[in-house]
Amino acid sequence: MSVPPARCLVVADAHLGQVPPATEAAFHAFLDRVPQPGDHLLINGDLFDFWFEYRAVVPRKHFASIARLQQTRARGVAITFIGGNHDRWGGDFLRRDLGIAFYAGETELDLAGRHAYIAHGDGLTEQHWSGALLHRVTRHPLTIWAFRKLHPDLGFWIAAKLSGKLADNTRDKAVLNRAARAQAEYARGLLERRRYAVVTRDAIELKSFSA
Numbered sequence: 318m319s320v321p322p323a324r325c326l327v328v329a330d331a332h333l334g335q336v337p338p339a340t341e342a343a344f345h346a347f348l349d350r351v352p353q354p355g356d357h358l359l360i361n362g363d364l365f366d367f368w369f370e371y372r373a374v375v376p377r378k379h380f381a382s383i384a385r386l387q388q389t390r391a392r393g394v395a396i397t398f399i400g401g402n403h404d405r406w407g408g409d410f411l412r413r414d415l416g417i418a419f420y421a422g423e424t425e426l427d428l429a430g431r432h433a434y435i436a437h438g439d440g441l442t443e444q445h446w447s448g449a450l451l452h453r454v455t456r457h458p459l460t461i462w463a464f465r466k467l468h469p470d471l472g473f474w475i476a477a478k479l480s481g482k483l484a485d486n487t488r489d490k491a492v493l494n495r496a497a498r499a500q501a502e503y504a505r506g507l508l509e510r511r512r513y514a515v516v517t518r519d520a521i522e523l524k525s526f527s528a
Contacts, residue, residue, distance in 0.1 A: 325357045325429040328364070329437065332403065333382050335366035335480060341382065348385045354393035357428060362401025362437025367476040370408040374469045383415070390416050397426065401437035402452065403480070406461060422456070434507055438500055 333341050352358050365379055375383070390396055397418045400407055411419040423436035439452065454460055464472055 323355055323357055323429055324353075325359055326352055327359045327361055329361040329401070330363045332363055332366040334376070334378055345381065345385050348389050352389055352392075352394040357395045357397065358389065359428065359435065360396065360398040361435060362399050362405075362439075363403045364398070364401075365404045366480055367473065368404035369406040369464065369472060369476065370410050371465060371469055371472075375410050376473060386417065387415055397435075399424065399435050399437055402439040402455070405456070406464075 328344075328347075331340070331344050333344065365376070365382075368376060368379070386396065395418070396416075398407065398411060398420070400419070400421045405421045407419045407421065411417045420435075423434065425432065425434050427433070428435075467475070
């Protein structure tokens with residue numbers, strides 16, 4: 318008798334730290350009640366509105382959320398965290414201290430019986446040169462090195478001021494629809510070249526790897 322694939326739960330764009338307390342409480346309640354031992358929790362970017370790991374410092378305001386994630390791991394729930402444009406600067410704290418599989422960018426994994434390409438989405442199909450440039454700058458090792466040299470209080474203050482510029486916050490439906498179509502086309506292209514499930518924040522296309 319074949320064993321059914323483990324359940325995979327996907328969350329993204331909670332932006333903890335910039336949302337009302339009720340939203341953060343709802344996410345904590347979700348972690349307490351929904352993921353069960355054997356499940357795989359996939360965090361597909363921007364769980365935090367800003368996350369950066371210094372060698373000995375992590376954002377204090379996310380302590381309660383980090384504690385919930387640690388409790389979820391302790392219950393036997395696997396957690397994979399794909400960095401988004403707001404929280405791609407994770408590292409050893411997430412991997413070693415919490416036991417979370419963290420990837421700063423897109424990656425490929427076997428999830429719930431499917432081989433999947435996973436990405437948050439931002440930076441894959443930018444519609445304007447300024448957006449593409451911003452992603453290149455914030456991902457560059459020199460930028461990360463320079464930011465790490467700042468005092469954490471100053472670094473987090475700067476990040477809070479610039480948070481809105483880390484993503485395109487337009488409400489123009491035409492722009493949003495164009496971006497969604499571009500990501501869907503990107504996903505279809507991947508499926509045609511390499512038959513697997515494609516999961517991004519804005520476009521999800523699924524095809525059995527063995528089909």
